[in-house]
Amino acid sequence: MKIENTDELRLLLECARGGSLTAASKVMDITPAAASAMLKKLEARLGLRLVERSTRALRLTQAGEQLREHGQRALELLDEGLALALEADPVAAAAGKRGAGADAMPRLRGRIRVSAPSDLTRQLLLPLFDSFLALHPALELQLNVSDSLLDIVKDEVDLALRYGQLADSGLVARRLAEARRMAVASPGYLQEHGRPAHPSELGAHNCLCFKIRNRIERSWRFRPRGPEGGALLSVAVQGRRSCDDASIAHQWAVQGFGVIYKSELDVRLSLASGALVDLFPDWQGDDLPLHALMPSQRFLPQRVRALVDHLAQGLSAG
Structure with missing residues (x-):
């Protein structure tokens, strides 16, 4: 069992996008009858039902969805490889081996779909995305910003x-x-309401809460800093404002409306400018490492690898 040509994969992908053979045939510039025959031939050769048909629409079966998922990435890798091959020449290859700098950088093409937290994106990631796209003008970024x-x-x-x-x-x-x-x-909030001397005093302050992993976080945890650490302290907090967007909570804190419990990456620039102040230098909050998650190492396009490397370098430089 095998896929005989890329048109078969592209047809399956377009069926999933458009929801019908008619929509898929228009994109591929073939007749609906030809599209139907190609799909039936693919199903017969694989011995799998890839789509469920009805009078109004078409949807992928579980097997069809599995093939679509991997087929999408396989086609993107193929397109990327063809683009790189077409641009390759002996002079460029020799320059690449010598590490000739920016001029020897692979010319990456295609789209990268990225999902990222709202505050981190606005505070640190946007300049890194800008610099990456400037290095690779043939790339397209599709960014989803949400908590x-x-x-x-x-x-x-x-x-x-x-x-x-x-x-x-x-x-x-x-x-x-x-x-x-x-x-x-913010310094303004502390001037008006006083600075808490210990995390346990946060219960008496106006704390700005926001959703973390789809729920409002109202229990803030701290440990004493130092090699020996110490017992975990959990503080129940409350406040007049809460939201589902961490960047709004950050803005409220800068405006002096209360205290926030945030990743040090998110507030790095605000701390450096003096807009916000670390309340408890002798205490540390929950570990909150930042990860890059990708669907598959085996079918990972070079453009995605390059973006992850760029982000890692940019975040470490800060």
């Missing part, structure tokens, strides 16, 4: 940036940065 978690496979995400410890899964993960949460507030 809600997407299904990487179902939503066809090439790269997801996520905080925290990871659950076991078939995804490929690379740790990009170490980070911890910290409690911070």
Whole structure:
């Protein structure tokens, strides 16, 4: 059993996108009858039902969805390889072997679909995306910014940036940065309401809460800094404002509306400018490492690898 040509894969992908053979045939510039015959031939050769047909629509079966998922990435890798091969020449190859610098950099093509947290994106990632696209003008970035978690496979995400410890899964993960949460507030808020001397005093302050992994986090945890650490302290907090967008909570804190418990990466620039202040330098919050998650190492396009390397380098430089 095998796929005889890429048109068969492309037809399956277009059927999934358009929801019908008619829509798929228009994109591929063939007749609906030819599209139907090609799909039936593929199903017969594989011995699998790939689609469920109805009078109005078409949807993929479980087997069809599995083939679509891997076929999408296989076609992207093929397109990328063909683009690189077409641009290859002896002079460029020799320059690449000598490490001739930016001029020898592979000319990456295609689209990269990225999902990233809202505050991290606005605070640190946007300049890194800009510099990466400047290095690779033939690339396209499709960015989803949200604190809600997407299904990487179902939503066809090439790269997801996520905080925290990871659950076991078939995804490929690379740790990009170490980070911890910290409690911070603006100088204006502290001048008006006083600075807490100990994390246990946060219960008496206006704390700005936001969704973490799809739920509002109202229990903030701390340990004493130092090699010996110490007992975990969990503080129940409350406040007049909460939201589902961490970047809004960050903005509220800068405006002096309360205290936030955030990743040190998210508040790096605000701490450096003095807009926010670390309330408890002798305490540390939860570990919150930043990971890059990808669907598969085997079918990972070079453009995605390059972006992950660029982000890792940029975050470490900060």
